[in-house]
Amino acid sequence: MIEELRQEEPVMIDTIVSHLKNPKVQAAVKVKAEVVRLSQEFLRREGFVELLPTILSPITDPLNHDVFEAVIDYAGTQYRLTQSMIFHKQIALHAFDKIFITSPNVRLETPDKAGMGKYLFEFVQIDLEMKEAKREDVMDLIERLMVFVFKGVQEKCAEELKVCGVEKLKIPSTPFPKVRYLEAKEKYGPDFEKILSRKTEEPFWLVDIAIEDREFYDKLSPDGKTLLDMDLILPYGYGEVLSGGEREYEYERIVERMRFKNSDFKSMKWYLDLVKRYGLYPSAGCGFGVERLTRYICRLEHVKYTRLFPKVPGVISI
DSSP, X not given: OHHXXXXXXXXXXXXXXXXXXXXXXXXXXXXXXXXXXXXXXXXXXXXXXXXXXXXXXXXXXXXXXXXXXXXXXXXXXXXXXXXXXXXXXXXXXXXXXXXXXXXEEEOBOOGGGGGGSSOOSEEEEEEEXXXXXXXXXXXXXXXXXXXHHHHXXXXXXXXXXXXXTOSSOOOOOSSOOEEEHHHHHHHHOTTHHHHHHHHOSSOEEEESOBGGGSOTTBOBOTTSSBBSEEEEEETTTTEEEEEEEEBOOSHHHHHHHHHHTTOOTTTTHHHHHHHHHHOOOOEEEEEEEHHHHHHHHHTOSOGGGGOSSOOOTTOOOO
16 A cells, blocks of 8 residues: 555656646736735725634534535544634624634535536635625625726736736626526526526626525525525636625524524534524625636636645545
C-alpha cells in the first residue's frame, strides 16, 4: 500500500505544480482577491461589522443534501467543521445590527459532484445578516454589491480578465428579474434551474422556494408551501451562486419546522436552548460563493481554477 502511494506521488505533485503555473489560474486568483476586497469594502460602507469566521462548533448548518460528516471529539464535546455560519450569524445579532464574515466552509461533498464544475469541498462564502430586515432588503443590497464588484473588477483586473478570454466584463442590469420556484419547476421540470441559467444572459433571482427543498431556518411564507427565501442564479449555465432569505426566529416555529424536516434535535441542543432562553431577532441574510462568482466573472470551465490548492470532491489534493 505504501509503495502504491509512493508511485502516485510524482503524478500528484506534477499535477499540482502544473496547476500553480497555469496563467488562467494565476489570473483568476488575482480576480478572486479583488472580488473579496471589493465586497468587504462595499459592506463596510453599508455599516456592516466584519466578524472572524467560526471554524469548529457543536452546531453547524445541517444542509439540505447529503455530505460526509466532519466531526472532531474534543474535551467531551463533538465539534463539527463549519458548513455555514447561519446559526452564528443569527446569534451575533445580539451584538450588532449588521454583520458579515469572509467565511471558509468545509462541506465533504460526494465524489459524483467532481465533474459538475461548481463544487469544491473547501470554499469561501461572503456571509451576511441584517437585524429586522426583509428578503427584499437583502436582494437590493446584493444587486448593488454585484454592480460595485463587477465595475471594480473591470477597472482593476482588465489584464487578468484578458488572460481568461474576457475582453470586457458585462455589468449586471438592475433590478434583477425574479422567477418563482414552483412556477419554473412546473413549466420546465426538475432541471428548471439549469435550463433557465443556460437561457438567460443576466443574473436573476429564484424566489419562494418550496419548503421541502430548504432547511428549517428559512422563514415559512403565509401560503405554508414556500419560503421567504431566494437563490441568485448566474447566466450562461453557471447556476446558483447565492442562497438566503428571511429567518425563523421564534422558538415554537423553529421546533415545528425542525419536526417537519426530521431534524436532529440532539445536535442542535445548544442552539435551541439559547433561542428558548434569550430569543432571536427577526433577520434576513445570505451567503454567496466567492469561487463560484469568480468562475463566472472569468468564464472558467471549472471552479477549481479559482484556487491554487483546490479541493475537488473525491480528488486528492494538498
